[in-house]
Amino acid sequence: MSPMARTAPVPAATDPAIIRNFCIIAHIDHGKSTLADRMLQYTGVVQSRDMKAQYLDRMDIERERGITIKSQAVRMPWERDGVSYALNMIDTPGHVDFTYEVSRSLAACEGAVLLVDAAQGIEAQTLANLYLAMENNLTIIPVLNKIDLPAAQPEKYAAELASLIGGDPEDVLRVSGKTGAGVEALLDKIVHDLPAPQGDPNAPARAMIFDSVYDTYRGVVTYVRVVDGMLHPRERIQMMSTRATHELLEIGVSSPEPTPSKGLGVGEVGYLITGVKDVRQSKVGDTVTNLAKPASESLPGYADAKPMVFSGLYPLDGADYPVLRDALEKLMLNDAALVYEPETSAALGFGFRVGFLGLLHLEITRERLEREYNLALISTAPNVEYEVTLEDKKVVQVTNPSEYPTGKVAEVREPMVSATILAPNEFVGAIMELCQSRRGVLGGMDYLSEDRVEIRYRLPLAEIVFDFFDILKSKTRGYGSLDWKADGEQAADLVKVDIMLQGEQVDAFSAITHRDKAYAYGVMMTGKLRELIPRQQFEVPIQAAIGSRIIARESIRAIRKDVLAKCYGGDITRKRKLLEKQKEGKKRMKMVGTVEVPQEAFIAALTTDESKDKAKKK
Amino acid sequence: MPSVLPLGDPAPSDGLLPAQAAAGAADRAFGLYVHIPFCAVRCGYCDFNTYTATELGGGASQDAYAGTAVSEVDLAARVLTASGLPDRPLSTVFFGGGTPTLLPAEDLALILRAAISTWGIEDGAEVTTEANPDSVTPESLAVLKAAGFTRVSFGMQSAVPHVLKVLDRTHSPARVPQVVRWAREAGLAVSLDLIYGTPGESLDDWRLSLETALSYEPDHISAYALIVEDGTKLAAQIRRGQVPGIDDDDHAAKYELADQLITAAGLGWYEVSNWARTPEQACRHNLAYWRGDDWWGIGPGAHSHVGGVRWWNVKHPTAYAGRLGQGVSPAAGRETLDAETRNVERVMLAARLSGGLRIDSLGDAGRRQVAGLIADSLVEPTAAFRGTLVLTLKGRLLADAVVRRILPD
């Protein structure tokens, strides 16, 4: 066993040969952050008394939900055979919505610790993240975690892992992030197995931006991995894509607190502060170089995260619109994956159409807006983006059903995904049935082991992004796991369903669905609204329509009694208080034509069961 | 009196009223309400401030009650004078409950005489007591008449045994015609209280109750929709599914039937839930509440109003007696209404009366609503042409919605 390093290598003066850059990747919840905790502790960068579980999950939302949302990089010293090494560890998120976080972390590393819960085995994101790591030519260290659990089956899963990546089951390390067992051996193995970073110390500086975060006190903090050359404080740097130049006010490493250094050299991972206020000026994937001695070629970047799901966000109180606008602007500083533009809804007033990576991303963003900016929000039913071609060949991108063109439509295309589902083989039938009902096309099926299969489907994104995972979980008694990635688009028989109250279309309730599902949507929504909208002084017809064709209808009967008919004697105060309460209630109504619709009805109608809390895991 | 007191400002221990109370008092009528907080049993639907003898730990407080009430009459006279109000004779008196007639008629007579000797009483003043059919006799009614009562309001509620049972009423239906006859013979005007929409009551049950009540030729009828009040036994029964809930459509149909039958029998509506044989037989005491006149409410939990100041007494009979025993005002809280609130109350109350509301007394926004209200058949067009807003039958059923429309936001 190696002892804790007596002296830590100094940044800017560290030989690349003693640097090891790795990330921890795994399926959600397999224990990445807990393992990272032990590493922080055993390498001495966090004292035991300061330790708390999932130390690197710092956002309130991360801590409450027990999941990692943002990757975190930390520099740790580790001594082996009398040599002090500098390890840069990146803890990554496991949820599929944040896969893009994983892929950019990979670009900063030579190796990956592939962690597998020894009680769960290989799951869909295990495969997806492994695939990404291999694509980046990383050296993989397979590790079984949670071996302290009574339900752990290390032999079985070691064999599975070995057959997956090649090698001997004996080489699969067994650790417990909880008890710390095997963690020191893992650190040793990282030093031993992973290649040192390669780079030319004398070439013009090139550093890859793999994260960019807005901090209220320090402005934008840019995380980089230096590939060639060296960066120093106070020198002028240039962003190679935009040619924008900045002065390097501070440069340093996270250990895990930010620690300024004299610079960063080949293979080192650290942060830069330039005083810019907008993360977009420090774009993830861009290359930083030295203005005085610029590099001629930038490093291969990676694609921007592409929003997959769109939803309208509206303040409950119209007066909060400016607050929402400022809040989105600030959140965006920290979350380059967030895109938005203003939109108006006849029913909901002024708001924004916001693009998200997935439902969890939507939910977390909404929660942060509500919590950190004290807003009460309505979010409209989420939808994917459609491409509508009109007969006159005009093409319209539709991120909001109410923007669906009214002219003659020649074709509608919808985004597709390729999905990988892992489950015990007894559930194959149920899974195929589910995917078929979601318009999926089987791509293939493989046995990972005797009783575990990998099933691949191509499916419309709209069919999987909402309730698919919950249904999959329940159909596989919790054993099924899912990973998906974007995979082009296809033309489909899609229609827009409108909902009308009293003949007046309510834009917030419009939806684009497959023709076969339009009727079900119409029946569901009209039924829901009938329950949710209080009776009015007149009868209110509720209709669902495709174009001018009505496909479902309900009606709310006129209210006949709205009067307090009881003897209250002289207690006029009570009667007046009741009236005041009624009037308050009326203020919280939104008018749709002449129909008073309580805000709660909007919220309830737009809260699909899927989006309620399901994306939460705890 | 409903048993939950409002939240208001604290009332001073001497009971003295703010200056605003006296302004214009000479032009307002002055009435007296006397609350009798006792019942033989508590009905399952009732949340009035009333107590059974067992709840109060014996009958002692009932025996002493008349004396305590008279001490509040004395206090009332002192407070009004000290607050700068002119002496005004009583124009109406109303004994309500609870069940006033659970006390010996002599006790009610004692309180009434004390009040008359304190303030005097107008010629032809209206003096009412509520009564349960169970708790009156020809003799007790004669005592009341002799003391100056002019009117008795019986809690008939229904003529149908299974409905009376759900309501926990103890009297037998046959008792009602008897007590009505006794009251007539004693020279008292008679009103009957009915409740509609009781769980399990059919439209025909209600028709029977109405026809039965009308066959006794009362001078006045009040018909109230059964309200399920929080915390009552009835609310718990509905929550547990032991009796069916309340249906507003059923209430509406029964109100329409009530108005149809009562009107056909020759009585006319003058407030949403009240009909009188002649305009003179409308309950002037209740009208005083709705028109914003002054009255003093005697008794635990009783509410008073003088010139835009509303206050209410402590709820529990023991606390009430204790305060008066120490010569301290029993008022628990009060509110001094500003002009805007007074206007809200005026609109809210007057809109429910057949006398209606002057349209020119509404704000601009309210006046702009009138045409729409006519179009929606909620107010009478001909009255509106003459400048008064009077509700139609449909409008009476939707009176709260109308009030919300005509009040400023």
Ligand SMILES: Nc1nc2c(ncn2[C@@H]2O[C@H](COP(=O)(O)OP(=O)(O)OP(=O)(O)O)[C@@H](O)[C@H]2O)c(=O)[nH]1
């Ligand atoms: N028994 C046991 N539980 C563990 C171990 N490691 C992690 N856990 C538990 O597993 C759960 C998930 O751990 P995390 O470290 O948050 O997992 P993660 O992989 O970082 O999760 P994401 O970041 O959301 O993908 C927590 O409840 C941990 O306490 C272990 O070695 N043994």
Ligand SMILES: C[S@@+](CC[C@H](N)C(=O)[O-])C[C@H]1O[C@@H](n2cnc3c(N)ncnc32)[C@H](O)[C@@H]1O
């Ligand atoms: C306070 S009670 C007093 C009269 C007497 N104790 C009695 O019950 O006959 C006055 C009237 O209020 C009505 N009432 C009481 N509780 C009610 C409720 N929950 N809903 C509707 N009306 C009610 C009844 O019609 C009752 O006759």
Ligand code: SF4
């Ligand atoms: S008798 Fe009247 S006051 Fe007493 S409990 Fe019954 S309804 Fe209420």
Ligand SMILES: [Mg+2]
């Ligand atoms: Mg984590």
